[in-house]
Amino acid sequence: MFKIVLKTILTPSVSLMKIYAPNVVKHAKPGQFIVLRTDSDSERIPFTIAEANQDDQTIAIIFQVVGASTLKLNQLKENDYILDFAGPLGKPSQIDGLKKVCVIGGGLGCAIAYPIAKALHNQKTYVHSIIGFRKKELVFLSSEFKDISDCFDLVTDDGSAGKMGLVTTLLKALLDQDNTFDEVFAIGPLVMMKAVSELTKQYGIKTIVSMNPIMIDGTGMCGGCRITVNNKMRFACVDGPEFDGHQVDFDEAILRNKMYESAERKAYDHACHLLKEVQNDQ
Amino acid sequence: MINKSMIKNHMITQKPEKRIHNYREVSQGYTNEQALDEAKRCLECKNKPCVKGCPVRIDIPGFIHRIVEHDIEGAYQIIRASSLLPAVCGRVCPQETQCEELCVRKLKGESVAIGHLERFVADYHSQNNTDKPIIVPTNGIKIAIVGSGPAGLSCANDLVKKGYQVDIYEALHIPGGVLVYGIPEFRLPKAVVEREISALIKQGVNIYTNVIIGKTLTIDDLFTMGYRAVFLGTGAGLPKFMGIPGEMLNGVYSANEYLTRINLMKAYDGVSKTPIQSAQRVAVIGGGNVALDAARWAKRLGAKTVSIIYRRSRTELPARYEEVVHAEEEGIIFRMQTNLQRIIGDDFGFVKKIQCVEMTLGELDDSGRARPIEKPGSEHFIDVDSVIMAIGTTPNPLISQSTIDLKTNQKGCIITTNNTGLTTKDMVYAGGDVVTGSATVILAMGAGREAAQAIDEKVTSDIFKKPPNI
Numbered sequence: 001m002f003k004i005v006l007k008t009i010l011t012p013s014v015s016l017m018k019i020y021a022p023n024v025v026k027h028a029k030p031g032q033f034i035v036l037r038t039d040s041d042s043e044r045i046p047f048t049i050a051e052a053n054q055d056d057q058t059i060a061i062i063f064q065v066v067g068a069s070t071l072k073l074n075q076l077k078e079n080d081y082i083l084d085f086a087g088p089l090g091k092p093s094q095i096d097g098l099k100k101v102c103v104i105g106g107g108l109g110c111a112i113a114y115p116i117a118k119a120l121h122n123q124k125t126y127v128h129s130i131i132g133f134r135k136k137e138l139v140f141l142s143s144e145f146k147d148i149s150d151c152f153d154l155v156t157d158d159g160s161a162g163k164m165g166l167v168t169t170l171l172k173a174l175l176d177q178d179n180t181f182d183e184v185f186a187i188g189p190l191v192m193m194k195a196v197s198e199l200t201k202q203y204g205i206k207t208i209v210s211m212n213p214i215m216i217d218g219t220g221m222c223g224g225c226r227i228t229v230n231n232k233m234r235f236a237c238v239d240g241p242e243f244d245g246h247q248v249d250f251d252e253a254i255l256r257n258k259m260y261e262s263a264e265r266k267a268y269d270h271a272c273h274l275l276k277e278v279q280n281d282q
Numbered sequence: 283m284i285n286k287s288m289i290k291n292h293m294i295t296q297k298p299e300k301r302i303h304n305y306r307e308v309s310q311g312y313t314n315e316q317a318l319d320e321a322k323r324c325l326e327c328k329n330k331p332c333v334k335g336c337p338v339r340i341d342i343p344g345f346i347h348r349i350v351e352h353d354i355e356g357a358y359q360i361i362r363a364s365s366l367l368p369a370v371c372g373r374v375c376p377q378e379t380q381c382e383e384l385c386v387r388k389l390k391g392e393s394v395a396i397g398h399l400e401r402f403v404a405d406y407h408s409q410n411n412t413d414k415p416i417i418v419p420t421n422g423i424k425i426a427i428v429g430s431g432p433a434g435l436s437c438a439n440d441l442v443k444k445g446y447q448v449d450i451y452e453a454l455h456i457p458g459g460v461l462v463y464g465i466p467e468f469r470l471p472k473a474v475v476e477r478e479i480s481a482l483i484k485q486g487v488n489i490y491t492n493v494i495i496g497k498t499l500t501i502d503d504l505f506t507m508g509y510r511a512v513f514l515g516t517g518a519g520l521p522k523f524m525g526i527p528g529e530m531l532n533g534v535y536s537a538n539e540y541l542t543r544i545n546l547m548k549a550y551d552g553v554s555k556t557p558i559q560s561a562q563r564v565a566v567i568g569g570g571n572v573a574l575d576a577a578r579w580a581k582r583l584g585a586k587t588v589s590i591i592y593r594r595s596r597t598e599l600p601a602r603y604e605e606v607v608h609a610e611e612e613g614i615i616f617r618m619q620t621n622l623q624r625i626i627g628d629d630f631g632f633v634k635k636i637q638c639v640e641m642t643l644g645e646l647d648d649s650g651r652a653r654p655i656e657k658p659g660s661e662h663f664i665d666v667d668s669v670i671m672a673i674g675t676t677p678n679p680l681i682s683q684s685t686i687d688l689k690t691n692q693k694g695c696i697i698t699t700n701n702t703g704l705t706t707k708d709m710v711y712a713g714g715d716v717v718t719g720s721a722t723v724i725l726a727m728g729a730g731r732e733a734a735q736a737i738d739e740k741v742t743s744d745i746f747k748k749p750p751n752i
Contacts, residue, residue, distance in 0.1 A: 023498050037455055043547065043556045044455075069555055084455040086492040216547065216556075219453050219494055220678050221463075222539035223521040228530060233523060238680065252530050255631030259532040263557040 002036075002085040005058055007078045010140035013065050014108065015074055016050065018058040024087045025059060028052035030115040031093030031210065031242055034059060035218040037084035038076065043069045046218055048112040048210065048241070049088060059087070062111030062140075068267035071275070089218045090241045093185075093208070095119055100126040102174070102181045103149075104167050104196055106188020107133055110141050112210055113187040121148040128174075128181070129153065132167040132188070136160035168195045175203045183208060186245060190254050197245030207245035211236045214259060227253050285322035288391030293398055298611040302581050305467045305550060308608055309373075312402040321349035323387060324394045331384040332396060337728045340364040342381055342396055349399060358407040361400060366436040366727055369408060369474045372401025374465060374571075375724050378603045408477055415484040421445040423741060426509040428495045428681070431459020433515030433714030433726040433733075435478065438487050440734035446741075448487045449509075453494040456546065459517055460715075461723070463546040464538075466575050468582070469605070496680035501688070501710060511709045511737045514696065515730055518675040518715035524567070528625025529671070533559060533633035537568070537576045537672035544579050561668030564588045565636055567622050568672035569599040574606065576670045577614045589615040589664070591622055593641050593654040619643065621654065623661065625669055635665045677716045685710075695719055703733030704740075711737055 006018040024034060033048045051060040065074050076082065093116050095101075101120050105113030110131050120127050129149040133139045134157045142161075146152045154162030155170055163170065167188075184207040186196035193209040200207040213236050215225035220238040227234055228249035234240065294310040295301075301308055312320065324346040332342045341360050348357035361368045377397035385393030423446050427434045430452040442448045456462050461475045483489065493499060495516075504512050521536030523529050540558075543549040547556035564580040566573045569592035580588045590609070592599060595618050599606055610616065619641040628634045640660035643652035682690045689697045689706040696705055696712040703711040713729030715721055 023493060026499070026503075027497065041553045041555055072555075084492050086453065086455070086494060087498065089494065089497055216539060216542055217454060219497075219519070219680060221519040221521070222542055223523070223536035224539045226523075226530065233525075233529070252631075256530065256532060258631070259559075260557040267555060267557070 001081040001083060004076055004078055004080050004082065005056070007076075010062065011138050014062060014111075014138075014140055015065075016060055016062045016111075017073075017076075018051075018053070018056075018060045019082060019085060020057060021059050021085050021087075022057040024085065025052050025054060025057050028059065028088040029092035030095070030119040032088035032090045033218070033241060034061065034085060034087030035089060035215075036061075036073075036082050036086070038069070038073050039083050042072060042083070044084070044216055044218070045069050045073070046089070046212065046215055046237075048212070049115065050111045051115055052088070059085075062108070064108045066268075067264045068271035071268065071271050075275075086218070090237060091239070093119065093242055095123065095125070098125050098182045100128075100181050102128045102130065102171065102184045104171065104184065104186040104188070104192075105129070105131040105141075105145070106167055106186075106192040107138065109188030109192070109210070110145070113185060114141050114144060116185055116187075117145060118148050126150045128179075130155065130167050130170055132156070132192070133161070134158070166195070167192065168199050171196065172199055175199070175205075181205055184245075185209075190250055190257065193245060193248075194250035194254075197248070197250070201246050208242050209245040209248060210241050211243060211248070211253065212241065213253060213256060227256070283322065284325065285319055287319075287323060290323075290392045290395040291316040291320040291398070295608070298608075298613070301468065302612050305582055307471050308468050309604075311405055312398055317349055317399060317402045318352075320395050320399055321346045324350075325386055327386055331386060332381040332394075335381040335384040336364075337380065337722075337724045338364045338731070340381075340400075345403065346394070346396075346399060349403065354403055354406045355411070357403045358411075361403060365724075366439045366731075367432065367478050367723070368400050369404035370432070370461060370470060370478065371724050371727070372397055372399075372404050373470050373474070374602075374722075375400075376602045376722060380724075408474075415481060417484075417486055418443055418445045420447050420486065422447060424449065424507075424509045425737060425741075426451060426504045426507075426512045427515065428512065429453075429459055429515040429517055429714075429716075430457035430479070430489060431461060431515055431517050431714065431726065432723045433517070433716075433730040434459070434513065435482060436727040436730035437513045437515060437713065437734045437737075438730075439482055439485075440731055441737065442482070442485050442487050444734075444738050446738075450487060450489045451493040451495050451499070452489060452491045454546065455491050457489045457491060459515075463542045464572065464575070466541070466545055466579055468578065469575065494680065496684040501681065501685045501707070505709070510741055511711065513703070513730070513733050513737065514681060514705070514710065514712040514716055515714045515726065516678055516681060516716045517726075518720040519678045520676045520694075521671065522674045522676060523671055524622065524673060526622065526624050528627060528633070528636075531625055531627040531633045532631050533561065533668045534625060535559075535668065535670045537566075537572045537670055538675065540576050540670050541572070541579070544583075550579075550583060558583065559668055560584060561666075562586050563664075563666045564668045564670065565591055565622070565664060565666045566670045566672055567591050568674070569594070569601060570672060570674075571601045571605060573670075573672035574601045574609050574614070576672055578609055578612060580668070580670070581612055581614065585668075587615060588613075589617050589666075591617050591620050591638065593619065593621045594652060595619055595643060598651050619654065621656065622669075626663075633667055633669055635663050636669060637661060637663055675715075675720050677719070693719055701732055702736035703729060704736060709740070
């Protein structure tokens with residue numbers, strides 16, 4: 001059992017949890033993930049590590065309620081326990097030797113982009129952060145990003161916070177003004193990572209994306225997380241989760257993510273219904 | 283008095299039309315009368331040919347003789363002297379290619395049903411035994427076992443009996459390895475596995491789940507933590523794909539994923555939150571036990587048609603004979619001498635049909651089996667909405683990648699010295715599928731025992747050489 005030592009609501013649908021897990025913290029590095037199971041009926045769900053804190057031996061995860069399983073996780077409070085918590089899994093981000101980097105986070109992807117940006121900042125890399133959300137109410141980690149960035153931009157689709165537009169609008173403007181980067185890290189929804197990768201390809205800037213496909217064990221056993229990279233089959237859990245965005249077949253990954261869409265929708269509606277019944281009873 | 287019947291006693295089984303609607307065990311085991319009758323078919327040959335066919339050399343005529351004498355517990359003790367998991371092996375061993383193949387009764391009729399008798403004895407023991415576990419005082423020497431499948435469990439059992447302090451590390455959230463995530467409930471009830479594992483825990487073995495050695499902790503961490511030796515029984519868990527078009531479509535599963543969703547995550551159960559596709563027409567590629575397990579689960583989950591697609595003929599099917607018979611009774615279609623060429627999807631990325639080709643059998647290949655050759659012009663399509671790849675697995679590279687002084691061969695299998703399991707890294711031993719590539723429960727168990735013996739000898743001789751640093 002793994003204790004939740006802190007829970008913070010970042011936005012109405014996004015929460016941060018710090019979980020006491022000394023074993024997992026020991027070797028955890030930015031870019032890696034954990035797999036957890038809330039209780040004995042739950043799925044195994046992968047979450048990228050938002051922070052591995054060696055001082056208090058905790059792993060932080062940031063998650064959005066998107067389905068029945070994250071809804072259940074979000075019902076847990078501080079001092080509650082998570083049944084299973086395993087990691088760190090996947091390969092760490094490769095950040096050695098980078099001098100100037102653009103880190104792009106889209107929506108929940110900001111939770112994954114932040115520890116990478118922070119690690120880059122700590123090794124004195126010049127960090128230009130661009131974080132994007134649909135609207136003001138969904139913005140989180142904005143001040144944290146600002147603190148560790150040499151240059152910081154916030155964009156929203158509707159302009160309700162920061163500049164109006166998409167992360168790619170801003171990135172294109174930067175690149176057209178002859179800004180250049182050793183590498184771009186783009187982490188967010190598949191469509192965003194695809195758009196960033198297509199853009200940077202034109203400018204010849206290496207781009208790393210973090211894939212979060214459907215998986216069960218996270219150790220290479222199920223092969224459910226397979227994606228095509230450079231025309232070869234790769235398992236995101238053991239070969240990734242980070243890959244060269246110019247080589248990833250995003251269209252295929254987008255289709256594969258829809259495998260259980262109808263089942264998930266049904267499970268989520270059912271869970272919401274149950275939750276309402278419980279609330280009505282109280 | 284020898285029973286001269288030419289045929290075996292057959293276990294009572296659930297009727298096929300009934301069992302495809304549940305997931306309870308198919309075979310119900312022998313009654314006392316059947317067991318006695320079957321035991322009397324054994325000729326008690328002096329040279330015991332059957333024993334030579336058993337990878338762990340169980341004294342087969344010895345335990346069968348005890349059954350004839352109505353001493354079932356005595357029979358159990360004979361089996362248990364050589365095998366840790368008789369209730370498991372009685373159910374899943376390929377007896378027809380091991381002990382039963384060499385049975386003299388087979389010259390004229392059917393062999394003695396050794397597997398059925400082993401199972402009977404093991405189940406009798408678990409129902410009637412009230413013995414307290416024998417706890418050996420610990421010698422304080424810590425040994426780490428990585429992986430809680432058949433190899434790790436049997437290695438742990440032998441070492442704890444010699445007084446070592448044994449800790450097992452398991453990556454998944456439940457111990458048992460392939461016995462839990464791979465083999466279905468209807469063939470090996472999970473209660474049987476739980477019983478064997480709880481017996482080990484009662485003897486003082488600790489099992490730590492959710493620890494991925496190679497990631498959470500490295501092998502060197504284990505030595506730093508004070509373990510004197512490490513045994514790797516991590517199995518062959520990485521699924522193979524064919525490298526053909528369409529393998530990325532939704533509805534294509536590795537058998538590992540399909541079976542893990544069902545067996546480990548209980549996707550068949552309404553309470554479990556792990557989803558599984560409810561496919562109507564399923565093609566399973568491969569002819570081993572894993573392929574049959576997946577096919578029979580698909581049937582139980584409501585598929586209308588389930589086909590096994592296998593390149594060679596029925597006689598070459600690597601699956602256990604009993605499972606082939608059961609699968610046929612359940613209406614699984616066997617498309618033999620057929621190979622999958624590509625998988626075709628619909629506009630939404632889901633499987634729609636497969637293109638197959640017929641195969642003829644040529645001369646024997648390196649594996650000693652007839653080489654399948656494509657028959658030109660025999661390409662044909664089969665409408666399916668799910669394809670399950672059961673064409674084998676390779677060892678997981680997480681440990682070898684994180685341990686530079688641990689050498690593997692081209693297939694990713696850990697290299698060991700014969701009969702000891704010693705790897706290229708000092709005090710690190712390995713056994714089971716991680717060394718051999720995917721094989722059987724009984725071979726993994728045998729390897730676990732050999733390594734336990736080798737670890738004990740090495741640790742003991744080291745102690746005599748120099749005083750331990752306590």
